[in-house]
Amino acid sequence: MYNFIFDSDALIKLVYSGALINVCKNFNCIITSEIKKETVDEGKKRFYPDAELIEKLIENKLLKIKNPNKNVEPIKNLGKGELSILSLSKEVKNHIIISDDKTFIKELEKEDINLLVPTDLIVLLKRLNKINQKEANDYLEKIKMFIKEENYKKIKKELEE
Amino acid sequence: MVIVYPLKLKEEIMPIIDLKSKEEHTNKSIVLKQLIYQSLEDYMINLCANGRLSVGKVAEILDVSIYDIHKIANKKGIKLTANEEQIQKSKEFLDKLSKKAS
Numbered sequence: 001m002y003n004f005i006f007d008s009d010a011l012i013k014l015v016y017s018g019a020l021i022n023v024c025k026n027f028n029c030i031i032t033s034e035i036k037k038e039t040v041d042e043g044k045k046r047f048y049p050d051a052e053l054i055e056k057l058i059e060n061k062l063l064k065i066k067n068p069n070k071n072v073e074p075i076k077n078l079g080k081g082e083l084s085i086l087s088l089s090k091e092v093k094n095h096i097i098i099s100d101d102k103t104f105i106k107e108l109e110k111e112d113i114n115l116l117v118p119t120d121l122i123v124l125l126k127r128l129n130k131i132n133q134k135e136a137n138d139y140l141e142k143i144k145m146f147i148k149e150e151n152y153k154k155i156k157k158e159l160e161e
Numbered sequence: 162m163v164i165v166y167p168l169k170l171k172e173e174i175m176p177i178i179d180l181k182s183k184e185e186h187t188n189k190s191i192v193l194k195q196l197i198y199q200s201l202e203d204y205m206i207n208l209c210a211n212g213r214l215s216v217g218k219v220a221e222i223l224d225v226s227i228y229d230i231h232k233i234a235n236k237k238g239i240k241l242t243a244n245e246e247q248i249q250k251s252k253e254f255l256d257k258l259s260k261k262a263s
Contacts, residue, residue, distance in 0.1 A: 002258070008216070008227045009216045009217070012227055012231065013231075038217065038220070038226070042220075042226040042228075045226075046226050046228065046229065048226070048228045051228075077213060077214050077218055078215045078217065078218055079215055079217020079218040079219075079221050080217065080221065081217045082217045096258075100241075100243050101215050101216050101217075101241070102211075102242070102244055102247065103214055103218075104216075104217075106212060109247075109250075115247075115250070116251050116255060116258075117242075117243050117247070117248055120251050120252065120255045123255060124262075127259045128259070128262055146231065146240065146242060147242050151248055
C-alpha cells in the first residue's frame with residue numbers, strides 16, 4: 001500500500017473541499033509534526049475551523065504523524081514544513097507526496113519523487129469507486145477556488161466520463 | 162530578529178505619512194512599516210505564484226499562517242497551484258496508480 005505524505009498546502013485544500021476525510025479513510029495518510037504545527041496549531045490560533053477538522057483526523061488516527069530521523073540540508077526557498085516532508089520521503093517506503101506547490105514540486109522533481117496534486121486524489125477516489133459522482137462533484141466545486149479554471153474544467157470532464 | 166535600516170525618503174511624502182498616522186491613531190514609523198509590509202506581501206505572493214518561493218516559506222517570512230496566504234492570494238485573484246507541466250506529470254502518475262489499484 002502506498003503512503004501518502006501531505007504538505008500543508010495540499011492538506012488545507014483537501015480539508016476545505018471536504019475530501020480529506022475520505023482520502024484518510026481509504027489510504028495511508030501521513031504528515032509530520034511541522035505540518036501539524038502549520039495546519040492545526042497555527043490555524044487554531046487564528047480561528048480557522050478547518051484546523052480542528054485536521055486535528056480530529058489526527059486524534060482518530062486516520063492521519064498519522066511521523067517525523068524524519070534525519071533532516072535534509074535547508075533549501076532557501078522552502079519552508080520548514082516542506083523540508084520535513086522532503087526529509088521524511090527519504091525514510092518512508094512506497095511514498096507519494098501530495099502537493100500543489102509549484103516551488104516544492106520543482107524540488108521533488110529534481111529527486112524524481114512520485115507526486116500527486118490534491119485534485120487528483122478526488123479523481124482517484126472516484127475511479128476506485130470510493131465516492132460517488134455527487135460527492136466527487138461537491139469536492140471539486142469546493143476546491144475550485146484554489147485551482148485554475150482550465151484545470152477545473154479538465155477534472156470536471158474526467159469525473160463525468 | 163529585528164534590524165534597524167536607514168532609509169532616505171522624499172520630503173514631500175512625509176505629510177501623507179503624517180496624515181495616515183493621524184487618521185489611524187498610530188505613529189509614522191508604524192505607517193511606514195505597514196506600507197513596506199503591504200508591498201512585501203504583494204511581492205512575495207507573486208514570487209510564490211511564479212514558483213520561486215514555496216507557500217510555507219512565504220508564510221514563515223510574513224509571519225502568517227498558510228490559511229492566511231491562501232486568503233490573501235484569493236483576494237488578489239491569484240491561484241497558488243502547480244503549473245500545467247506538473248499537473249500533467251501528476252495525471253500520468255495517477256493513471257499508473259489507478260491501473261495498479263483496480
